Amino acid sequence: MLVTRRTTSVLLAAGLLTFGLAACGSGDEDATDPGKPDDKQITVYSGRNEQLVKPLLEKFTEQTGIAVKPRYATTAQLAAQLIEEGDKSPADVFFAQDAGALGTVAKRGMFSTLPEATTTKVPPTYRAGNGQWVGLSARARVLAYNPDLVPADQLPKSVFDLTGPAWKGKVGVAPTNASFQAFVTAIRVQHGDAKAEEFLAGLKANDPQIRDGNIKIVEDVNSGTVPVGLVNHYYLGEVAKEQGTTPDALKVKLHFFPGGDTGALVNVAGLGVLNRSATDPDVQKFVDFMLGTEAQTYFAEQTFEYPVVAGVHGPAYVPPLADLAVPDVDLNDLDTLDATVTMIKNSGLVP
Amino acid sequence: MAVALIPLAYLAVRTAEAGWDRIAAELWTERVGLLALRSLGLAAVVTTACVLLGVGTAFLVIRTDLPGRRAFAVLAALPLAVPTYIAAFAWVSAMPRLEGFWPAALVLTLCSYPYVLLPVAAALRGADPAQEEVSRSLGRSGWQTFTAVTLRQIRPATAAGALLVALYVLSDFGAVSILRADTFTRAIFVAFDMGFDRTGALVLSSVLVALTVLLLAGETATRRRGARYARLGGTRRPAPRLPLGAARWPVLAALLGVAGLALGVPAVSLGRRLAAGVSRPGALPEVLTAAGNSLTVSLAGAALTMLLALPLGLLAARAPGPLTTVLDRLAYLAHALPGVVIGLSLIFFGINVAYPLYQTRWLLALAYATLFLPLAVGAVAGAAAQSPAGLEEVARSLGRGPWSVLRTVTLPLTLPGIGAGAALVFLTGMKELPATLLLRPTGTDTLATELWTSTAVGAYAAAAPYAALLVAISALPTWLLVARSGLLDKEDRT
Numbered sequence: 001m002l003v004t005r006r007t008t009s010v011l012l013a014a015g016l017l018t019f020g021l022a023a024c025g026s027g028d029e030d031a032t033d034p035g036k037p038d039d040k041q042i043t044v045y046s047g048r049n050e051q052l053v054k055p056l057l058e059k060f061t062e063q064t065g066i067a068v069k070p071r072y073a074t075t076a077q078l079a080a081q082l083i084e085e086g087d088k089s090p091a092d093v094f095f096a097q098d099a100g101a102l103g104t105v106a107k108r109g110m111f112s113t114l115p116e117a118t119t120t121k122v123p124p125t126y127r128a129g130n131g132q133w134v135g136l137s138a139r140a141r142v143l144a145y146n147p148d149l150v151p152a153d154q155l156p157k158s159v160f161d162l163t164g165p166a167w168k169g170k171v172g173v174a175p176t177n178a179s180f181q182a183f184v185t186a187i188r189v190q191h192g193d194a195k196a197e198e199f200l201a202g203l204k205a206n207d208p209q210i211r212d213g214n215i216k217i218v219e220d221v222n223s224g225t226v227p228v229g230l231v232n233h234y235y236l237g238e239v240a241k242e243q244g245t246t247p248d249a250l251k252v253k254l255h256f257f258p259g260g261d262t263g264a265l266v267n268v269a270g271l272g273v274l275n276r277s278a279t280d281p282d283v284q285k286f287v288d289f290m291l292g293t294e295a296q297t298y299f300a301e302q303t304f305e306y307p308v309v310a311g312v313h314g315p316a317y318v319p320p321l322a323d324l325a326v327p328d329v330d331l332n333d334l335d336t337l338d339a340t341v342t343m344i345k346n347s348g349l350v351p
Numbered sequence: 352m353a354v355a356l357i358p359l360a361y362l363a364v365r366t367a368e369a370g371w372d373r374i375a376a377e378l379w380t381e382r383v384g385l386l387a388l389r390s391l392g393l394a395a396v397v398t399t400a401c402v403l404l405g406v407g408t409a410f411l412v413i414r415t416d417l418p419g420r421r422a423f424a425v426l427a428a429l430p431l432a433v434p435t436y437i438a439a440f441a442w443v444s445a446m447p448r449l450e451g452f453w454p455a456a457l458v459l460t461l462c463s464y465p466y467v468l469l470p471v472a473a474a475l476r477g478a479d480p481a482q483e484e485v486s487r488s489l490g491r492s493g494w495q496t497f498t499a500v501t502l503r504q505i506r507p508a509t510a511a512g513a514l515l516v517a518l519y520v521l522s523d524f525g526a527v528s529i530l531r532a533d534t535f536t537r538a539i540f541v542a543f544d545m546g547f548d549r550t551g552a553l554v555l556s557s558v559l560v561a562l563t564v565l566l567l568a569g570e571t572a573t574r575r576r577g578a579r580y581a582r583l584g585g586t587r588r589p590a591p592r593l594p595l596g597a598a599r600w601p602v603l604a605a606l607l608g609v610a611g612l613a614l615g616v617p618a619v620s621l622g623r624r625l626a627a628g629v630s631r632p633g634a635l636p637e638v639l640t641a642a643g644n645s646l647t648v649s650l651a652g653a654a655l656t657m658l659l660a661l662p663l664g665l666l667a668a669r670a671p672g673p674l675t676t677v678l679d680r681l682a683y684l685a686h687a688l689p690g691v692v693i694g695l696s697l698i699f700f701g702i703n704v705a706y707p708l709y710q711t712r713w714l715l716a717l718a719y720a721t722l723f724l725p726l727a728v729g730a731v732a733g734a735a736a737q738s739p740a741g742l743e744e745v746a747r748s749l750g751r752g753p754w755s756v757l758r759t760v761t762l763p764l765t766l767p768g769i770g771a772g773a774a775l776v777f778l779t780g781m782k783e784l785p786a787t788l789l790l791r792p793t794g795t796d797t798l799a800t801e802l803w804t805s806t807a808v809g810a811y812a813a814a815a816p817y818a819a820l821l822v823a824i825s826a827l828p829t830w831l832l833v834a835r836s837g838l839l840d841k842e843d844r845t
Contacts, residue, residue: 051807077788080543080549084699084702088709212529215809243628
């Protein structure tokens with residue numbers, strides 16, 4: 001019996017070693033080969049989810065014959081990875097989920113300046129003033145609400161009303177989410193640090209329903225566990241997709257804060273091109289494709305975001321971007337993330 | 352050994368860059384104090400619960416006449432195949448209001464008590480019943496014998512399992528983030544996520560290393576005081592089984608309850624998600640590619656880890672001393688660091704030292720080795736300690752060279768340990784997510800990363816098959832571990 005078991009172990013261990021080591025050696029020698037310009041291959045670090053953008057990247061390859069090597073992780077992780085890699089990064093393009101991450105990498109001097117012909121396709125509000133990154137799609141901050149629990153006529157006029165006693169224990173927030181941080185930065189830009197601190201303290205004292213991410217908030221509002229929640233508009237689309245229905249058919253509805261309230265901030269997802277790929281024609285083709293009609297329509301229809309290029313219609317279940325009373329905040333001013341993060345930490349909303 | 356030092360060196364370099372003022376500003380806050388207390392509290396609660404549950408279950412399965420005990424042995428070890436992020440997600444789906452310290456403690460306990468169960472079961476089976484018989488014959492009651500003799504016999508195994516659980520709790524991210532228990536690991540991840548605050552995250556990680564040193568020192572201290580190993584003579588016989596009598600039905604119900612919580616809740620909850628959603632995973636080839644990638648990187652990780660662990664484990668068993676202890680403890684340090692810190696430290700290593708390896712499977716395998724080295728070292732050292740050193744001495748005295756002895760005597764004797772260690776590392780590698788995300792070759796998807804991709808956009812139905820496949824593949828090494836620990840052996844086998 002012992003012998004059998006030992007023989008099995010020997011075989012197992014030997015097989016394991018051979019297989020494991022063989023697996024290691026197989027075919028990824030060129031993993032970090034940055035490639036040459038115009039070699040019909042680009043490496044994209046995508047902080048946007050694979051499920052959302054993979055079909056789009058495949059379309060690009062189909063049309064141009066340029067292969068895309070995508071690397072998917074969270075936007076924050078990839079920003080940390082890019083900074084750690086520095087000049088040796090194999091990435092050509094950083095495709096990020098929010099302007100703050102793009103600003104962080106840009107501040108390290110890792111992005112090249114995009115050609116003016118590219119950047120001017122996008123309204124100045126949705127790109128970097130110095131041309132280091134450009135927005136590809138826009139997302140609006142909204143208050144998701146359950147009409148059974150909160151009738152439409154009782155919705156708050158301003159996001160700052162949510163710290164009032166009427167909303168105690170009723171507001172879902174995801175304070176670790178980048179869009180929440182951008183929103184708090186916008187309060188600081190528009191109303192000053194004192195107001196932002198007061199808002200965070202008020203929110204914390206009002207017994208908020210803290211969630212790990214926006215999807216959970218939308219699900220909980222939809223099911224009636226939480227009456228209202230601060231999220232981005234497109235999460236309704238994602239939840240509806242999973243339930244096999246349309247955003248309009250969901251119980252949860254969207255409230256856009258009126259009158260240029262900070263609660264109605266519009267942020268972007270966008271991209272920056274790494275220094276060493278500044279003149280790579282393949283990369284330029286990629287940037288042009290992402291700002292083209294087809295990709296912009298894809299964002300509207302498949303990820304439920306707002307296109308940023310003129311002439312492409314937004315998703316059907318939300319008012320057009322032009323009709324939103326967007327607060328008077330320049331996205332370029334949202335790069336003081338450090339102070340915001342310290343403020344959110346001090347508020348006790350996060351560990 | 353240098354492998355385990357990469358993350359420590361990285362932490363030292365990056366933390367030093369921050370400057371003392373910054374470090375002090377991050378460190379001397381009430382928040383860090385609270386986080387430390389909460390992390391240690393969670394580790395203490397979960398470890399205690401795991402020891403109770405693990406030792407209790409092992410005793411019931413090995414030493415009593417529990418009906419269907421071998422089926423229970425498998426059921427009790429299976430939670431090892433369930434990643435904490437899947438378990439926590441399942442619990443939150445089932446009970447939306449679940450959050451905080453105690454739910455996290457519950458989920459972590461249910462997922463990690465097999466770390467105690469397996470070594471304790473093996474120790475219980477191997478322990479010499481003669482000592483217990485002597486104790487009984489000298490007038491001690493059954494309970495007194497259990498606490499005074501049996502528990503002491505299995506103490507090294509219990510301590511080793513408990514240490515793994517404690518370190519695992521310190522480094523776990525899945526459960527604490529989904530259930531929002533504010534621990535160090537969650538704070539480290541939040542620091543990365545919020546404003547990409549690398550310095551803050553790494554300073555916190557250094558504190559985590561310091562906490563781990565404390566924990567390891569504590570464990571080493573108890574180990575010395577309580578050391579008492581039963582030396583087996585020439586013959587080994589199984590201990591008599593304790594008849595449970597009428598108590599066996601409540602005991603059976605309790606074990607079923609634990610299995611239901613640990614396995615049933617995730618299964619039912621994932622099933623409901625699958626039924627409710629309309630998203631579907633990629634075509635079969637895509638799923639199979641992910642499974643293949645998971646298998647190869649985990650196997651490569653297991654192989655590399657065993658290669659590194661073998662000399663360390665043999666050293667620990669054959670040449671105990673202060674130096675060996677220090678080396679052995681160093682291997683444990685990286686085990687308590689969250690995967691994202693290990694990931695970043697190996698990016699640093701790959702970029703600055705071993706660029707040709709960067710973003711290849713080799714570097715990922717190295718990350719697994721760094722993370723899971725203690726799992727392997729423990730298994731190797733355990734097996735080596737059980738085989739008498741006299742055999743090697745005899746071989747040497749008969750004229751064999753040291754290499755020949757290693758090859759023909761030591762290695763074959765240690766093989767069961769090597770197998771167990773490899774299975775454990777493989778299993779844990781399959782479940783690993785944060786370091787995999789950072790270090791995988793561009794374009795390589797594994798089951799864990801596919802699972803993450805789908806759940807991040809709420810496509811839970813698409814995620815369910817990946818989760819099921821991950822658990823199913825992990826169940827195989829789990830079963831091997833169960834078989835290895837003697838839990839499945841028939842009554843008369845000695």
